[in-house]
Amino acid sequence: MIADARRIERTWTGQQLSWPEPYRAIAQSLEIADATPLPEHHHPYPRFGWVVEGHLRVVQVGTGEERVFRPGELIAESVLQRHYGVKVGKERVLLKLLDVVPLDWKGGLADRYAAELI
Numbered sequence: 871m872i873a874d875a876r877r878i879e880r881t882w883t884g885q886q887l888s889w890p891e892p893y894r895a896i897a898q899s900l901e902i903a904d905a906t907p908l909p910e911h912h913h914p915y916p917r918f919g920w921v922v923e924g925h926l927r928v929v930q931v932g933t934g935e936e937r938v939f940r941p942g943e944l945i946a947e948s949v950l951q952r953h954y955g956v957k958v959g960k961e962r963v964l965l966k967l968l969d970v971v972p973l974d975w976k977g978g979l980a981d982r983y984a985a986e987l988i
Contacts, residue, residue, distance in 0.1 A: 878918075882937060883930060883948045887916055890972040902926070902963040907956040912948070916970040919945040924963035928955045 879887055902908070902924070910931055919926075921939045928945065929936040931952040938958055939945050945965075947953075957963045 878944070878946050881916075881946045881948045882928075883933075883935060883951060885949055885951075887946065887949075889970050890915055892973040893970050894973050894975065896969045896971060896975075898967050898969075900963075900965045900967055902955070902957045902965075905957055908954050910952055910954045912950050912952045913969075914950060915972070916949060917947040918968045918970075919947060920966040920968075921945065922964040922966055924961045925958035926955050926963045926965070927958050928953055 881887060900919075919939075921941050921943050923941055925938055925940055926945075927936055927938045928947075930948065931954065
């Protein structure tokens with residue numbers, strides 16, 4: 871049974887989503903255990919995060935817009951807009967991530983996104 875299905879056409883900041891053509895999807899997990907904010911960064915292609923545990927505050931650097939995402943929520947992250955995340959509260963944050971990248975994407979996502987950080 872599929873529960874709570876919905877169509878996602880925009881990021882949480884209102885950007886229209888589009889996929890690179892041809893594309894592939896890469897899934898991974900991210901755990902945030904301490905209160906240190908994630909480095910300021912941006913995603914060159916669509917990224918989705920499902921909050922499994924904890925609360926994550928995402929802050930858009932250019933606008934100051936922020937939102938706290940809770941367990942069970944899906945984050946359609948902003949594309950090419952600088953932002954950072956920080957854990958809210960004492961509980962760890964566990965995210966399941968899905969990146970939509972060009973088919974010819976080289977290297978691991980951690981390596982490629984590290985280059986996008988400040």
